[in-house]
Amino acid sequence: MNAETVQILVNGVLAILARHAASGNTTPLTNEEVHAQLMADLQDGQSAIAAEFAAKGWPLPE
Amino acid sequence: MKLRIRATLLVAAFLSLLVVAGAPACAAHRDTSQLSVQGHKDYTADQVVKVVNDVTTSAITASRAGKLKDNDERMILTINKQVLDVIASNPTNWKELALSALKNARQGLPPAQAASIGPYLDIVVNVLSGMRLP
Numbered sequence: 001m002n003a004e005t006v007q008i009l010v011n012g013v014l015a016i017l018a019r020h021a022a023s024g025n026t027t028p029l030t031n032e033e034v035h036a037q038l039m040a041d042l043q044d045g046q047s048a049i050a051a052e053f054a055a056k057g058w059p060l061p062e
Numbered sequence: 063m064k065l066r067i068r069a070t071l072l073v074a075a076f077l078s079l080l081v082v083a084g085a086p087a088c089a090a091h092r093d094t095s096q097l098s099v100q101g102h103k104d105y106t107a108d109q110v111v112k113v114v115n116d117v118t119t120s121a122i123t124a125s126r127a128g129k130l131k132d133n134d135e136r137m138i139l140t141i142n143k144q145v146l147d148v149i150a151s152n153p154t155n156w157k158e159l160a161l162s163a164l165k166n167a168r169q170g171l172p173p174a175q176a177a178s179i180g181p182y183l184d185i186v187v188n189v190l191s192g193m194r195l196p
Contacts, residue, residue: 008129009182012120028093031101038108042150045115049143052122056132061140 100153102196107149107156113189114142117182134178141167141183161190 053060094105121138124130130138144163149156168176168183 008124008127009117009120012116012123015116026093028096029101029105030096031098031104034097034101034104034108038104038111038149041108041111041115042146045111045118045146046143046150048115048118048122049139049146052118052135052139056136058136061143 099196103154103156106193106195107153110160110190110193111146111149114145114186117186118142131178134175137171137175137179138182141179141186145186157190157193157195161187164190 050060094102097105118139121130121135121142125132125135141164144167145160148160148163152159164183164187168180168187171179171183
C-alpha cells in the first residue's frame with residue numbers, strides 16, 4: 001500500500017465525517033429511521049462488493 | 063521499504079484516532095435520546111457500516127487507478143463482506159462477532175499481505191473496539 005493508496009483511504013474516511021457534518025438535521029432519530037438506514041447501508045455495501053466481484057470475475061465468498 | 067511500511071502504519075494509527083474520535087462526534091450530531099437499546103445498537107452498527115462502505119469504495123477506486131493490487135483489493139472486499147454479513151445476521155451481538163472475524167482474518171494473512179492489508183485491518187479493528195454499545 002503506497003502513499004497514494006493511503007491518501008485515497010483517508011479521503012474515504014473523511015467523506016463520511018463530512019457527510020455527517022453537512023446533514024444539519026436536528027430532528028430526534030427514531031428506531032424505525034435508524035433501522036431502515038442500517039438496512040439500506042448494509043444493502044448498499046453488499047451490492048457494491050458483489051458488483052466488484054462480478055466485474056473482476058471472482059466468485060463471491062460465502 | 064521499511065520506511066514505507068512505517069509511514070503506512072503511522073497513517074493507519076492517525077486514521078484510527080480520527081475515526082474513533084469522529085464516530086462519537088457523528089453520534090452526537092443527531093438526537094438519539096428517543097432510541098431504544100436496540101435502536102442505539104442499530105445506530106452504532108450503521109456508523110461501522112458507513113465506514114466499511116467508504117473503505118470498500120476507496121479500495122475499488124484505488125484498484126481502478128492501479129494503486130492497489132487485485133489480491134489486496136479482493137482481500138479487503140472479502141473481509142468487508144464478512145463484517146457486513148455479521149452485522150446483518152447478528153443485530154444484538156454483532157460487535158464481538160465482527161471483531162473476532164477481523165482478528166481471525168488478520169492472523170490468517172500471508173506475510174506479504176499482512177504488510178499491505180494489516181494496517182487497514184487495524185483501522186477497522188480500532189473503529190470497532192472504540193464503539194460503545196448500550
